[in-house]
Amino acid sequence: MADEELPPSRLGTKDHWDSVYEREVRVYNDVGDEGEVWFGETSVTKMRKWAHKHIKPKADGSAVRIMEAGSGNGTLLLSFLTSPAPLQDVDSARAGGQRPPKYHLTGIDYCESAAVLARSIEQSRRETLPSEIENPESDSDDDYDHDSDDEEQGCGKGLIMNDVECSWRTADLLRSDLGGEKWDLVLDKGTYDALCLSDEGIEEEGGRLPSQVYPEKIAKLVEEAGFFLITSCNFTEEEIKARYTKVGLGEYPLPRL
Numbered sequence: 001m002a003d004e005e006l007p008p009s010r011l012g013t014k015d016h017w018d019s020v021y022e023r024e025v026r027v028y029n030d031v032g033d034e035g036e037v038w039f040g041e042t043s044v045t046k047m048r049k050w051a052h053k054h055i056k057p058k059a060d061g062s063a064v065r066i067m068e069a070g071s072g073n074g075t076l077l078l079s080f081l082t083s084p085a086p087l088q089d090v091d092s093a094r095a096g097g098q099r100p101p102k103y104h105l106t107g108i109d110y111c112e113s114a115a116v117l118a119r120s121i122e123q124s125r126r127e128t129l130p131s132e133i134e135n136p137e138s139d140s141d142d143d144y145d146h147d148s149d150d151e152e153q154g155c156g157k158g159l160i161m162n163d164v165e166c167s168w169r170t171a172d173l174l175r176s177d178l179g180g181e182k183w184d185l186v187l188d189k190g191t192y193d194a195l196c197l198s199d200e201g202i203e204e205e206g207g208r209l210p211s212q213v214y215p216e217k218i219a220k221l222v223e224e225a226g227f228f229l230i231t232s233c234n235f236t237e238e239e240i241k242a243r244y245t246k247v248g249l250g251e252y253p254l255p256r257l
């Protein structure tokens with residue numbers, strides 16, 4: 001049985017998102033406002049905590065490769081600049097020569113203005129985070145509970161700075177294979193929801209809808225034994241599983257949020 005499609009909306013058009021991010025770039029340049037955090041900070045916290053718990057450092061010391069599809073202003077990816085850890089462990093980790101997590105982050109969005117905004121926000125955070133880490137707002141010794149579902153636990157303020165390299169690209173994931181690149185973790189926070197509101201067929205894919213093409217494209221971007229982590233407000237967990245576990249897409253672990 002074919003998947004039921006959502007009614008089309010302006011939210012599913014590139015023109016809409018070009019307008020959104022062009023405006024947010026202007027606002028950021030004027031007053032420093034980073035823009036909308038789609039689905040709120042809670043969704044960022046949950047996804048970041050899941051990754052911290054499940055994505056392990058590579059044995060050869062190389063960077064864990066993480067890509068966000070539809071990265072927007074970069075809020076989710078930039079949460080990887082820091083890692084959650086008990087405050088009392090920071091000094092001992094440094095003294096023992098323990099290396100911080102190493103990540104290579106790639107944000108991909110089809111709006112050029114989104115990449116411009118994300119680069120500006122990254123630069124600002126790299127300038128301010130070190131001082132926040134050295135001078136935490138609280139001297140509390142409470143441990144960060146990695147298994148807790150408490151939405152109020154933060155993911156990076158006043159903790160440890162990671163070894164992170166970022167790149168922000170402008171590309172249309174529906175019309176590009178990105179040169180065969182693959183990532184250890186691919187993130188989606190609302191991008192699939194937006195694409196499912198488009199009724200514009202993809203000419204290069206025989207006129208099929210973005211909602212049908214996107215899962216196939218994502219499957220090709222995930223490394224073997226890698227992960228695809230998605231947050232959606234339009235689909236249930238079972239609906240997401242049905243759309244992303246079809247014949248030909250490959251089999252990947254399905255994270256639960």
